Amino acid sequence: MITVTGVGVALPGAESAEALFAAAGPDGVVDPSAVLGRKGLRYKDRATQIGLSVAQRVLVDAGLLADGELTVDGTRVAVVVSSNLGNVETACRVTKTIAEETSRGLSPMDTPNASSNIISSEVAIRFGLHGPNLMMCNGATSGLDAVRWAATLLRSGRADRAVVVGIEPDNEIVRSLVGERVADGGAAIVLESAEAAAERGATVYAVLGAQTRGPDLAGCLEKVAATETDGPTGWFVPAGLQADSATLAGVARHDLSATWGHLSGALGVVQCAAAIGRFRDGDGGPVYLTSGSDGDDGSAVLVLRSPATEPVPA
């Protein structure tokens, strides 16, 4: 059994799972230096800065980081980050500078940011996490895919714990690419096996249920429903779902993309954080997290259950 034992949120005006779930929309801007201090942030791109701040928040929340030190073996902690737009700005801006000024006009400080895994590697470097380090840039389903791979790394024994981060930055270039304002924030969770969580007396926020990927949303929902005993009481919908869709009629819907703007690769992880906010708000029923509509290259579904509703092991 894979559990969620930490949650971190960095969205404009929301810094906790409860605030994320309750918010009506963005308010202000995320300020990573308020969490991390200013030192060492100067040459890091916006996505990396926010990614680092939400990673710090989740490690502290999970009790894996106390007084700046890891409380567990860093060689057994994996990092999985999801972002589609993270370093698009660097690549585009640098290319235009080359056209205007030749390569001599470039700043070498941009070099690490030209590689898309800058966010995941910086999280590892800042907190000393030596486990498998993954950067998912996988389109609409990327955030839920990141959760799936983190769970896979735990099940295969490659790590005991995994930090999962979903983050999308806003800037002129990515806004132009996706055609709308990007959320400019993200969320993070910590995954642990139930044994690893119990070993250190961690509080379990949620339990991972069925998870699937497939060509269409309806098929994925059907597949998941076949293996889950209880139907969902809440549904976190994919971006762009038609409001009049008859799917899962009667189940409370939560459209985080409508609330926060374009979430892209952060969506699945932000949904996990919001679901924990929902559990804390009092509804302990299972929730379906979904991303990727039928216009995308695939859909993903993940079921999260409240620990309160888990059957007590015999």
Next chain:
Amino acid sequence: MRIPITGVGAVASIGRDSTEVFTSLCAGRSGLGAMRGFDPSRFTAGRLYEIDDRTGPAPDRTLRATGFLLDAVGQAAAGAGLGEDLSGIPVLVGTGLRELRSAELWWRDSAAFGADRLHFGTALRERFGAADTHTISNACSASLYALALGADLLNLGEADTVIVAGVDSITESMFGLADRVQPTPPTAVRTLDANRQGTILGDGAAAVVLRREDLDWPGGRLWGRLRGVGLTCDAKHPTAPDRDWVAATIRQAHAHAGVSPRDIDLVMLHGTGTPLNDLVEAQAYAEVFGEAASGPVMTGIKSMTGHTSGSSSLLSLVVALQVMATGKVPPILGLTDPIPEADGFRLVRDAEAKHEVSLAEVHGFGFGGINAVAIVEAP
């Protein structure tokens, strides 16, 4: 574990399929040539290891990486007898730079491009009907990282067949930033040579088909078996590699595979030709292998393919399988004066060598200190 590899595919500057690539490597043919896709007047360096596939009037076009990937996956799937319908089969793609080159052309030249093609799932769905696809952007060890995840899916019983691929086309941003700090550009990639001056990027793709080991034989050719993959992260520096963690990754791969250094017959080096990579790689290898360091023959592909980023380590693995099939080991070109740290290594230089290989070790190390080492055995 002994996961069967039942199909392979490869595309690089020196060949459009795995046979052509391997033939070129054995013949010592380099793909280094005059820059084609970028304006040479903007850079100090003028040569790259590009795939020569641009036919239009414009110097460059979008979605070249996607095309290389589809070619490599198509070859591997056909070889494994899977055909063109890959619905239901997970496809894991390791890449350093995904379709960022297309994004660059979109921003600079207003080329048609959408965010749904930054990753490769859209094209894999269109061509093969694949809907469980994963673009893993893990720098220069991306495709071996993807290989490890693919193997884990099979071992956990979550899939019967998995396709693992790697791909990259050179981005102008990555190349330009390297060019900015190289006042004297390298004339070629010279792996482990004392006078190596740095790396040169290349285009490339590779793919393999993996099957669960407990299933009946599905057809296709048994190229070899995957025995284990070690994965770590230095967590030290954004671009510089770390000797201790490279060594730890090699040890982890041996432990996964249940082998010891003296069992290894061939080492496929990451061998980027940068001063630091080659030094760290040689030191870490020497440390782990100890007295067995003079056992395996060692080679690398980058002197002829260039550094094909996220695809390079899986391309090395495909070459290792071809070495096993043919008994021929391609040489490292331009290696005239090996570094002292490589004293006693059985480096293949100048011309192809003959060697029977039953167990090979493949290295992949990337920006961000992400390390992956795979062990494959002959059928």
